[in-house]
Amino acid sequence: SVTWAVQVGGQKSESPTTSMASPSISGIVVDDGVRNTGASTSGGDVVTLVGDNFGPILDSSDGRSYATFGPTGVEQTGTACEVVTAHTHMRCAMGPGVGTQLSWVVSVGGQRSEPSSATTAYAPPRVETISPTIAPTSGCELTLSGTNFGPDGLRQVLWDNDPVAHSLDKIGDDGVQQQITLQVPPGTGADHRVWIKHLTTQGSAVVQTNVLL
Numbered sequence: 001s002v003t004w005a006v007q008v009g010g011q012k013s014e015s016p017t018t019s020m021a022s023p024s025i026s027g028i029v030v031d032d033g034v035r036n037t038g039a040s041t042s043g044g045d046v047v048t049l050v051g052d053n054f055g056p057i058l059d060s061s062d063g064r065s066y067a068t069f070g071p072t073g074v075e076q077t078g079t080a081c082e083v084v085t086a087h088t089h090m091r092c093a094m095g096p097g098v099g100t101q102l103s104w105v106v107s108v109g110g111q112r113s114e115p116s117s118a119t120t121a122y123a124p125p126r127v128e129t130i131s132p133t134i135a136p137t138s139g140c141e142l143t144l145s146g147t148n149f150g151p152d153g154l155r156q157v158l159w160d161n162d163p164v165a166h167s168l169d170k171i172g173d174d175g176v177q178q179q180i181t182l183q184v185p186p187g188t189g190a191d192h193r194v195w196i197k198h199l200t201t202q203g204s205a206v207v208q209t210n211v212l213l
C-alpha cells in the first residue's frame with residue numbers, strides 16, 4: 001500500500017493509504033508439447049501466465065513478483081519467474097513434480113491472485129522398454145526404460161500390488177529418458193504386473209502405468 005500525507009501550516013494530516021489492485025490470472029499459455037502430453041516430471045517446461053496487475057517488467061532476481069502452482073495453487077513455487085510484458089504477462093518454469101489439474105497463483109508485492117481456473121498438468125509415466133520380458137522363477141533384476149517416472153518421494157513402483165524398492169537413473173544429458181531398476185522376487189505364473197504410480201502432495205495416486213510380464 002501507499003501512504004499519503006499533507007502538511008499545512010506545520011500540521012500533518014492523518015495518513016490514509018492506497019492499495020494497488022491485486023493480480024488476477026485470465027489464462028495460461030503453454031507450448032504444444034505440454035498441452036498435448038503434459039509437462040516433464042523432471043521439470044523445465046515454461047508456462048506464460050496472462051492476466052492483470054502483475055507489475056512492471058522485472059527479472060527473476062527481483063523477487064517481488066513470482067508464481068506458485070499445485071492442486072490448490074500454492075504447493076510448488078515456479079522457478080525463474082519474470083514479468084515479460086508489463087502488468088499482463090509472467091513467465092515461469094515448472095520444477096520437478098507430478099499431478100494434474102494444477103492451478104496457478106501470482107504474487108506481486110505481497111498480494112496474491114485467486115487460483116487460476118486454467119490449469120496445467122505433468123505427463124503420466126510412460127514405459128517404453130522392459131528387460132527381461134520373461135523372468136526366471138528364481139527372480140532377477142528388472143529394468144524399465146521410459147519417460148516421466150516422477151521425482152523421488154512422488155513415485156511408487158509395485159510388483160503386482162506390492163511396493164518394491166527400486167533405483168532410478170537418468171539416461172542422456174537432458175535427463176528426459178529414465179531407467180528404473182528393481183528386483184523381481186522368486187515366483188511362478190504369468191501376467192505379473194509392474195506398476196509405476198505417481199503420488200500427489202496429498203498422497204493419492206493420480207496416474208499410473210503397468211507392464212505385463
